[in-house]
Amino acid sequence: MSTNRRFLLARRPAGIPVADDFVLSEEALPDLTDGQFLIRNRYASLDPAIRGWMDDAPSYMPPIPLGSPVRASTVGEVTASKSADFPVGTWVAGLNAIEEYSVGAAGGFTQAIDVSIVPSPTNFLSILGAVGMTAYFGYLRACEPKPGDTVLVTGAAGAVGSLVGQIAKLNGAARVIGIAGGPEKCARLIQRYGFDAAIDYRGKDVAALSAAIAAEAPNGVDVIFENVGGDVLDAGLNNLAMHARIGLCGLISEYNNPGEKTGARNVWQLIVKRATMRGLLVADYVPDFPTGITAMAGWLREGKLVFDEHVDQGIENALPAFLRLFSGTNDGKMILALGTEA
Amino acid sequence: MSTNRRFLLARRPAGIPVADDFVLSEEALPDLTDGQFLIRNRYASLDPAIRGWMDDAPSYMPPIPLGSPVRASTVGEVTASKSADFPVGTWVAGLNAIEEYSVGAAGGFTQAIDVSIVPSPTNFLSILGAVGMTAYFGYLRACEPKPGDTVLVTGAAGAVGSLVGQIAKLNGAARVIGIAGGPEKCARLIQRYGFDAAIDYRGKDVAALSAAIAAEAPNGVDVIFENVGGDVLDAGLNNLAMHARIGLCGLISEYNNPGEKTGARNVWQLIVKRATMRGLLVADYVPDFPTGITAMAGWLREGKLVFDEHVDQGIENALPAFLRLFSGTNDGKMILALGTEA
Numbered sequence: 261m262s263t264n265r266r267f268l269l270a271r272r273p274a275g276i277p278v279a280d281d282f283v284l285s286e287e288a289l290p291d292l293t294d295g296q297f298l299i300r301n302r303y304a305s306l307d308p309a310i311r312g313w314m315d316d317a318p319s320y321m322p323p324i325p326l327g328s329p330v331r332a333s334t335v336g337e338v339t340a341s342k343s344a345d346f347p348v349g350t351w352v353a354g355l356n357a358i359e360e361y362s363v364g365a366a367g368g369f370t371q372a373i374d375v376s377i378v379p380s381p382t383n384f385l386s387i388l389g390a391v392g393m394t395a396y397f398g399y400l401r402a403c404e405p406k407p408g409d410t411v412l413v414t415g416a417a418g419a420v421g422s423l424v425g426q427i428a429k430l431n432g433a434a435r436v437i438g439i440a441g442g443p444e445k446c447a448r449l450i451q452r453y454g455f456d457a458a459i460d461y462r463g464k465d466v467a468a469l470s471a472a473i474a475a476e477a478p479n480g481v482d483v484i485f486e487n488v489g490g491d492v493l494d495a496g497l498n499n500l501a502m503h504a505r506i507g508l509c510g511l512i513s514e515y516n517n518p519g520e521k522t523g524a525r526n527v528w529q530l531i532v533k534r535a536t537m538r539g540l541l542v543a544d545y546v547p548d549f550p551t552g553i554t555a556m557a558g559w560l561r562e563g564k565l566v567f568d569e570h571v572d573q574g575i576e577n578a579l580p581a582f583l584r585l586f587s588g589t590n591d592g593k594m595i596l597a598l599g600t601e602a
Numbered sequence: 603m604s605t606n607r608r609f610l611l612a613r614r615p616a617g618i619p620v621a622d623d624f625v626l627s628e629e630a631l632p633d634l635t636d637g638q639f640l641i642r643n644r645y646a647s648l649d650p651a652i653r654g655w656m657d658d659a660p661s662y663m664p665p666i667p668l669g670s671p672v673r674a675s676t677v678g679e680v681t682a683s684k685s686a687d688f689p690v691g692t693w694v695a696g697l698n699a700i701e702e703y704s705v706g707a708a709g710g711f712t713q714a715i716d717v718s719i720v721p722s723p724t725n726f727l728s729i730l731g732a733v734g735m736t737a738y739f740g741y742l743r744a745c746e747p748k749p750g751d752t753v754l755v756t757g758a759a760g761a762v763g764s765l766v767g768q769i770a771k772l773n774g775a776a777r778v779i780g781i782a783g784g785p786e787k788c789a790r791l792i793q794r795y796g797f798d799a800a801i802d803y804r805g806k807d808v809a810a811l812s813a814a815i816a817a818e819a820p821n822g823v824d825v826i827f828e829n830v831g832g833d834v835l836d837a838g839l840n841n842l843a844m845h846a847r848i849g850l851c852g853l854i855s856e857y858n859n860p861g862e863k864t865g866a867r868n869v870w871q872l873i874v875k876r877a878t879m880r881g882l883l884v885a886d887y888v889p890d891f892p893t894g895i896t897a898m899a900g901w902l903r904e905g906k907l908v909f910d911e912h913v914d915q916g917i918e919n920a921l922p923a924f925l926r927l928f929s930g931t932n933d934g935k936m937i938l939a940l941g942t943e944a
Contacts (some may be wrong), residue, residue, distance in 0.1 A: 320874050338855075489869075508872050523867035530850050530881030532662050537879045539872030 264289050266329040266359035267578045273314055276586060281314075282330070282579060297341035299362045299370070301353055302332040303571070305385040306594035308512045320541055322405050329357035330578070333390055334598075335373065335381045336362070350423055353376045353384045358578050361597055377557065380569075386419065386593040387560060388553050388569045394542040395423035396507060396552040400431065402507040402540035404484045407432035410477050412496055413455075414438075415487030417445035419567075419593035420509060422453045424485045426565050429454055433483075437476045439469075441588050452566055461492055469495035480504065480533075489498050490514045490522045497526035500533040508539045512586070568592025574599070604683035608633050608671040609920045615656055618928060623656075624672070624921060632705050639683035641694055641704045641712070643676040645913070647727040648924050648936035650854045662883055671699035672920070675732055676940075677715065677723045678704070692715045695726045700920050702940055711780060719899065722911075728761065728935040729909045730895050732884050736851060737765035738894040739887035742773065744849040745825045749774035752819050754838055755797075756780075757829030759787035761909075761935035762851060764795045766827045768907050771796055775825075779818045781811075781834055783930050794908055803834055811837035822846065822875075831855045832864045839868035842875040845847045850881045854928070910934025916941070 263286050273281045292298060313324045313331055324331050334357070337449040338350040345366045346352065354370030356362035364370040364511055375381045378388065386392060398420070399405060411428045415421040416438025428436045437457045438449040446458035457476040459471055473481070480501030486493055489511030496506070514521055530537060545552070559565045572581035575598050584590040605628050607663040615623045634640060655666045655673055666673050676699070680692040687708045688694065696712030698704035706712040717723045720730065728734060740762070741747060753770045757763040758780025768779045779799045780791040788800035799818040803811055815823070815837055822843030828835055831853030840846070858862055873877060887894070901907045914923035917940050926932035 271742055318874075456755050494865075508869065510873070513871055514870065519871065521867040523836075523865050523869040525852065525863040525865035527865040527869070527879070528853055528856065528863065530879060531852070531883060532660070532881070534883055534886055536881075537869070537872060539874070539876050539878075541873060544876055 262289060263287065264359060264361040265575050266357070267313060267575055268329055269324045269326055271326065272316055273311075277311070277314065277579065278584065279579060284576060284578075289361055292340060292342045292363065294342050294366055295367075297338045297343045297346040297350075297364050297366075299334070299336040299354075299356065299364050300339045301336040301356060301360060301362055301598050302360045302600070303335050303382050303385055304356075304390070304578075304596045304598060305333040305389065306578075306585060306596055307332070307390070308510055308585050310582065312431075313477075320543065329359040331355065332358050333385055334362065335375075337382050346370075351381060353389065358575065358596065358598075360575065367593075373450060376466065378560075382569055382571060382595050385595055386569055387423065387556055387565065390542050391419045391522075391593055392556050392567075393545060393549055393552045395420045395427055396503055396556055397542065397545035397548065398507050398509050398540045399427050399483075399485055401545065402538045403485060403505050405483055405505075407483060408434045409482035410435045410437070410479065410501065411483045411485065412437050412439070412473065412477065412481040412499070413485045413487075414492045414496065415443055415510070415512060416440045416449050416453075416455065416458070417485060421485070421487055422449070422592075423565070423567065425449065425453050425455045428483075428485075430559060430564060435477070437473070437481070439473075439488070443446050445588075452568075461488075464491075466494045466498070468583070470498040473499040484506070485509060487512060493524050494526045497524060497529040500529055500535045502533050504533055504535040506535065506537040525564075552593045569595055569596050571595045573597045604631060606701060606703040607917050608699070609917055610671055611656060611666045611668055613668065614658055614665075615653075618925065619653070619656065621921060626918060626920075631703055633707065634682060634684045635709050636684050637709075638709075639680045639685045639688040639692075639706050641676070641678040641696075641698065641706050642681045643678040643698060643702060643704055643940050644942070645677050645724050645727055646698075646700045646920075646938045646940060647675040647731065647733070648731070648927060648938055649674070650852055650927050653923065653928075662885065671701040673697065674700050675727055676704065677717075677726050678940075680706075684889060686712065688712075693723060695731065699928065700917065700938065700940075702917065720902075724727070724911055724913060724937050727937055728911055729765065729898055729907065733761045734765060734898050734909075734937055735887060735891055735894050736742070736882075736884040737762045737769055738898055739890065740849050740851050740882045741766045741769050741825075741827055743825060743887065744882035745847050747773055747775060747825055747847075750776045751824035752777045752779070752821065752843065753825040753827065754779050754781070754815065754819065754823040754841070755827045755829075756834045756838065757852070758782045758795075759793050759795065760829060761806045763829055763910065764791070764934075766805065767791065767795050768901075769867065770825075770827075772901060772906060777819070779815070779823070780828070781815075787930075794910075795851070803830075806833075808833045808836045808840070812840040815841040825849070827851060829854060831866070835866050836868045836869045839866060839871040842871055842877045844875050844877075846875055846877040848877065848879040850879055911937055913939050915939045
């Protein structure tokens with residue numbers, strides 16, 4: 261293959277992205293300058309945060325420029341190199357884009373990885389990647405967990421949420437409750453991920469969801485790991501234990517809402533319970549990643565962590581694969597396979 | 603006087619309290635049992651939190667029972683006693699009610715005070731009372747201030763807010779910005795309380811208020827001491843510096859809103875800036891009050907703190923005096939004088 265297919269952002273989506281927001285271009289392979297190397301991306305990580313980067317709004321990352329490929333973490337192999345540090349054949353992981361080839365440079369964010377320590381290179385986009393590190397540091401640092409805590413995880417069947425529930429149990433939580441959408445996901449929380457209780461948010465308003473949480477946590481929840489926002493967050497806020505801590509990881513219920521934000525209507529409960537809500541972003545913990553990778557790989561080897569990846573095939577399926585994150589039709593961490601041929 | 607006039611809660615207010623929500627009763631003085639003492643309340647503290655206690659909603663305090671006097675902090679003199687610890691003539695402060703006489707008991711929340719150390723007994727309801735301790739501990743503990751911080755105080759012309767601004771400057775904040783309603787209050791923030799800048803929220807929507815804050819804090823605010831909520835909080839959230847801390851002291855914009863709460867629509871910004879929002883309540887700091895009282899009294903003696911009290915006269919004016927808190931027609935900490943005759 262001598263061309264590079266790239267999934268470009270053509271215009272900024274209004275709400276849920278649609279096909280006309282993107283263009284699949286076919287371009288010549290880029291030339292390399294000294295110090296650069298060419299990465300044949302094998303897998304791209306599809307994450308809710310990407311939706312935010314498509315907006316022209318200030319955030320923790322600059323917006324994806326129009327006409328540029330959609331930013332994503334990838335793993336791949338070096339297929340051409342003008343860098344002694346990244347010879348041809350090296351496996352690498354980094355923040356690149358949904359495109360068959362990216363250009364890396366020594367000193368950048370791309371790092372060599374040893375794919376032999378895990379069953380699949382995709383694991384570096386999941387349990388040992390940003391998702392796994394978000395769960396590990398987001399829970400252990402931002403939520404300040406204490407032994408015996410009752411922990412509520414929202415978006416619990418998702419990539420981060422399912423790991424947070426398991427880490428909480430491994431770390432000494434007394435009771436871990438997950439909120440997810442639909443009976444299948446709720447069953448999986450308990451049977452596969454070891455949650456103590458699961459609550460289906462579907463068909464429940466804030467009052468009903470609040471009552472369902474109260475039934476599972478009559479003394480309130482000490483920790484909330486929040487991925488969802490909206491009604492789910494409001495119901496959690498109604499069930500705080502004194503001095504509760506809320507790690508705010510994401511608000512996926514709001515990402516496709518172009519109108520007024522819901523936010524946290526019951527923020528008053530923070531005063532009632534003298535609780536703390538802290539925004540968290542995995543980027544803050546990069547210097548500590550080796551600690552997290554060692555710990556997570558250890559639990560993985562000991563069979564103490566299970567994790568699901570949902571791999572869709574082909575760059576031409578980038579949009580429907582991405583939209584699974586918002587329709588909830590993925591069964592695990594969403595990954596897009598970008599082909600195997602060089 | 604041998605009767606006790608009491609300001610009773612007759613029904614739960616819907617929104618702004620009205621006259622029919624209350625009854626001014628005249629009752630016989632209560633009999634004392636061993637260990638009890640009778641307090642002739644001289645002054646009652648009128649605080650926004652009282653509005654919350656009028657609702658039948660779970661909070662950090664039980665609701666005021668219907669038919670009971672409206673709960674409030676008071677200072678007064680012991681006029682009859684069956685407690686050796688509280689002889690007749692002792693000045694006391696405690697959480698009692700808007701009534702001419704309350705019954706105290708040794709071992710309860712009522713404490714003897716030395717009114718000679720301050721210009722007026724009312725000071726024990728203001729700068730050395732819950733208001734002053736809320737400002738002192740709420741800022742220094744819940745907001746984790748650092749030298750050089752840019753600090754935003756909302757409700758800055760209020761009792762707590764005006765103290766927070768002064769404490770922030772005394773504690774090493776680089777720049778203290780206050781938000782208040784109207785040009786007079788804004789002028790007072792700068793001229794009387796020493797704020798570096800004042801923003802009038804009136805006539806500004808979230809976008810305009812956000813721009814006004816950005817103009818005064820181009821690098822964002824490191825600390826928000828939040829008393830208001832609603833649009834004001836949303837505008838503050840739009841202007842956070844990285845790792846900002848928000849001390850959530852009150853949400854006065856919501857207390858009379860019986861419908862859906864606004865909360866914090868821009869809570870997403872906590873993630874963008876990895877910021878922390880912490881609910882605070884002065885009750886958590888009671889064991890440390892002696893530290894706070896010593897510090898505040900010291901600053902007061904050194905002429906480093908100014909504080910305004912707005913004293914309205916007479917239990918028959920309890921409702922209009924209380925409503926000043928919501929119309930903003932008070933000039934300082936609202937206190938109701940309950941008469942001087944024994």
